[in-house]
Amino acid sequence: MSQQLWQQLRPESMDSFIGAEEAVHALRMIDSGFVLISGPVGCGKTSLALAWAKERFGVPLHEQETLAPMDKFYLQHLHAYDFELDLIKQRQYFYWGVPTMIIVDEAQELYEKRQQSKLKTIPQRPDLTLVLVTQEPSALEKSIRDRCAHIRVGPLSLADLKPIVERACNFRGIPCTPELLRALNRAQVFRPRAVLNVVDSVARGLAPEAAVVGQ
Numbered sequence: 464m465s466q467q468l469w470q471q472l473r474p475e476s477m478d479s480f481i482g483a484e485e486a487v488h489a490l491r492m493i494d495s496g497f498v499l500i501s502g503p504v505g506c507g508k509t510s511l512a513l514a515w516a517k518e519r520f521g522v523p524l525h526e527q528e529t530l531a532p533m534d535k536f537y538l539q540h541l542h543a544y545d546f547e548l549d550l551i552k553q554r555q556y557f558y559w560g561v562p563t564m565i566i567v568d569e570a571q572e573l574y575e576k577r578q579q580s581k582l583k584t585i586p587q588r589p590d591l592t593l594v595l596v597t598q599e600p601s602a603l604e605k606s607i608r609d610r611c612a613h614i615r616v617g618p619l620s621l622a623d624l625k626p627i628v629e630r631a632c633n634f635r636g637i638p639c640t641p642e643l644l645r646a647l648n649r650a651q652v653f654r655p656r657a658v659l660n661v662v663d664s665v666a667r668g669l670a671p672e673a674a675v676v677g678q
Contacts, residue, residue, distance in 0.1 A: 468663040472630065473510050477490070477514045480510075481619065482627070495587075495592050498592060499613045501599075501613065504654070505657055508598070509526070524538050524540055527541060537565075539564070544572060564593075565594065574602055600613070621653075631662040640671070643665060
């Protein structure tokens with residue numbers, strides 16, 4: 464199955480993000496600890512976490528992937544349903560002193576696995592970064608949220624809309640028309656993934672006013 468446009472244009476570096484300058488700057492100021500990346504669906508939370516991992520460790524990390532050259536670093540992305548704290552602790556023991564980043568996606572689902580209270584037992588370490596990615600930060604216990612540096616990723620601003628539409632239109636080989644930009648603005652479509660879905664629909668021949676419906 465071919466990838467959707469938002470998958471094909473997923474930012475490969477933190478510098479390539481449009482409209483997330485504050486989040487990028489805040490992440491670059493963090494060396495270790497608990498980090499909570501939150502925001503609406505389709506605003507680039509996971510992409511930002513993966514790009515941050517790449518910038519820090521120099522290698523691309525894909526979803527549901529673990530990279531662990533023993534003497535260099537331990538890097539992992541996983542869904543909350545696959546998060547097992549006991550295994551994390553074992554890996555920490557074997558990788559003690561090795562820079563470690565673990566990205567937990569859909570972290571609000573940790574509640575259902577009764578893992579949240581166990582997170583309190585993970586000690587702070589200068590070589591450990593635990594990233595919780597969620598659209599529902601309130602679903603996490605306050606004690607956990609209080610441990611985190613909170614990074615918020617939101618929809619695009621009106622000023623950021625045109626650059627991302629131009630990038631997507633160039634990729635699909637179609638013109639970035641005023642009609643397309645007006646349709647997105649009128650429909651208040653500012654989430655990056657939704658914007659790219661609209662461009663994809665227009666590239667397939669749908670009129671802009673029709674393409675924004677449901678986005």
